Amino acid sequence: MNTVEPQAIYRKDYQPSAYLIRTTDLSFDLSEDETLVLSKVHYYQNPNLASQERSLFLNGVNLELISILIDGVQPNYQLVDEGLELSDLVDEFTLEITTRIHPEKNTSLNGLYQSSGNFCTQCEAHGFRQITYYLDRPDVLSVFTTHIKANPENYPVLLSNGNLINSKPGEVTWHDPSLKPCYLFALVAGDFALLEDAYTTMSGKEVALKIYVESHNIDKTQFAMDSLKRSFAWDEQRFGLEYDLDIYMIVAVDDFNMGAMENKGLNIFNSTYVLANPDTATDKDFINVEAVIGHEYFHNWTGNRVTCQDWFQLSLKEGLTVFRDQEFTSDLHSRSIKRIEDVNGLRTFQFAEDAGPMKHPVRPESYIEMNNFYTFTVYEKGAEVIRMIHTFLGEAGFQSGMKLYFERHDGQAVTIDDFVAAMSDANDFDFKPFMTWYSQPGTPEVEVKTEYDAQQQIYKATFKQKGEYVYYLPIRYGLMDQQGKEIEQDILVLDQNQKTFEFKDIQDEPIPSWLRGFSAPIKLTSNLKTEQKIFLCEHDTDAFSRWDNAQAL
Structure with a gap:
């Protein structure tokens, strides 16, 4: 038996598409035993490429090709494994393809499938290729118009993206004026x-x-x-x-x-x-529902209006949007409780992922199956990386970076580097040393040791990164006197393998509170004594630090 070994895809091999798409017009004729899909797609040669490539590969899986026309004429094409190849193309053309698919038999639950009597789609990451032959990649954006026909008795509700522009029983047309990649296409039909x-x-x-x-x-x-x-x-x-x-x-x-x-x-x-049923749901259930509703809505800008160049950039939309939904919950409810819950989850699940055989960077360099990278690292650690950027810049600086990001890239498919560049340029802040967070797997381990010179009234804290790589990270801290009064609080920037910070005019040896708010996703060890941890549980002004020290007792 001959089997084709799956091939790894590498980030370094990214190439923009030779052809782009102006408009995508889809017509669905839904029925119980088959669905016919007519796609009319207006292609044009990518003006940003110097090469004059005249061929095009379209992704397609589990499709029955009924007909294919380019500007009304049968083209040169060849069906190949998982797609269709076109050759001898002109600069701009309209491709019409009719395919037959079987949503009722689609057990992959990708593309268009039928379940519990309803039609439903799931196109991220590579589901659209099970609907029609298409450039199924996130960096090709177009304006979609969708026509749906179905038996109105069985499927009175027919939905797709955008605004409803035509409707009668059993037949609707939806038009989405915004540019989007095909992974954001959706269709629902049912009662x-x-x-x-x-x-x-x-x-x-x-x-x-x-x-x-x-x-x-x-x-x-x-x-x-x-x-x-x-x-x-x-x-x-x-x-x-x-x-x-x-x-x-x-x-x-x-x-x-x-x-x-x-x-x-x-x-x-x-x-x-x-x-959520008010009679049975807990407070936590309600907060979780609110967070998920918020997360998906927030994607409208961070993911949809600005999307990913390729799937290696998944954390561009997911890490950023997780950070946004965390802030949403924090602003509406208890920020301290939310932070404790998020850190507890990160340590339980993402730290374990980082320590296991499947560890990978926030931005992977290669994959064989993209669906395997919807992980705690890409989502939750990715959100922590965004949070560190926010910590370095502050709320005003972060919002300036977000504004520049949208001004530059609305309607585009971009990279993590583009996002970081917007943050950097809006604030004149060099984030180049920070990019280790995106490129390296594993949880950084940091050790801090302190000493106090009573005669000089100088308190020293030496931080040492234990691993092979140097991470650029913020340490939010506070120093407290023996009565529990806060002497000072600020953020230390650890940008070397080992770095000593001096605090002057400290009259008595203070009790330090390190990594307040879990300002960096690291494992931090210190020479704090048990009685000092108990003291922090009682007096620290940072709720996360009080909780964290209590866990260490």
Whole structure:
């Protein structure tokens, strides 16, 4: 038996596409035993490339090709493993492809599939290639128009991305004016109950809010709707970011496979992550629902409006958006409790991942199966890396960097380096030494030893990084006197393998509080005595430090 070994894909091998896409027009004819998909895609040669490549490879998996035309004429093409090759192409053309697919048999739950009588999609990371032949890569963005036909008795609700521009029983057309890659495409067809509301944005535009659920879940949707409105308001107030379409939809189904997905204007959730019954849900359940609703909404800007050049940049959208949803929960509830919970989870799961055989950097250099990189490292450690940038720059500096990032890259597919460059340029801050956090796996280990010179009234703290690499990291700290009064607090920048900090005019030996708020995702050991840790549990002004020292007793 001949088997094809899966090939590794390397970040260093990235090449932009020879052709880009202006518009994507999709027509779906849904039925119980097959679905026909007609795609009309307007391709044009990439103007940023010097080469005049005249061939094109389109991804396609488990598709039956019915017809193919370029500008109305049969083209030169060849079906190959997992795709279709076109040759002898002109600079600009419209490609029409009709495919037959079988969502009712699609057990991969990628692409378009049928489950519990509903049609549903999951296109991140490589699901769209199971719908039609296409440039299934995140750096090719286009404007999508989607037509859906189905039996209105079985599928009265027909949804896709964007704004509804035409509707009659059994037939709809959706148009999304924003540029997006195909991984953000979504389609849902089924029989759903609906909760409706509206939100008026900061510029005065009214956005229709709609949550579609299976009928037995309709009594559990109000908190999700309230959470969605809080998400809109928070992103406007904290980041100055406003929603851009006329409608925002959430679909929650009991057996959606990905948990939650931020498809442009049409989020799809597993019911577990979006529904909460006031009679049975705990406070923690409600906060988790609110956080997930917020996370997927916040992707509208950090992930959708600005997306990833390639999948090695996954933390560009996920690490940043996890940081944003953590801040959302912190601002609305207890910042201290949220931070303790996040650090506890990081140490339990991500530190273990970093110590195991599957450890990898926040930005991997290679992969064989992309779905294996939706990890604690990419998401949670990625969020900690963003948090360190925020710590270095402060809230005002970070927001200046975010503003420049969107000014430069709205409607583009970019890299982690582009994000860091915006932060650097907006603040005149050199982040080059910081990039080790993105390139190296593992949890840095740091040791701190202190000494006090009573005669000189100088307190010294020497930090030493134990590993092979030097990490550029912030140590938030406080020094307290023997009565529990805070002498000083600030941030130390550890940018060397070993560095000694001197604190002058310290009249008595202080008790130090290191790594307040868990300002860097490291393992820190110190020469603090047990009685000093007990003292910090009682007197430290930082809630995380009080909790952390209590765990060490």
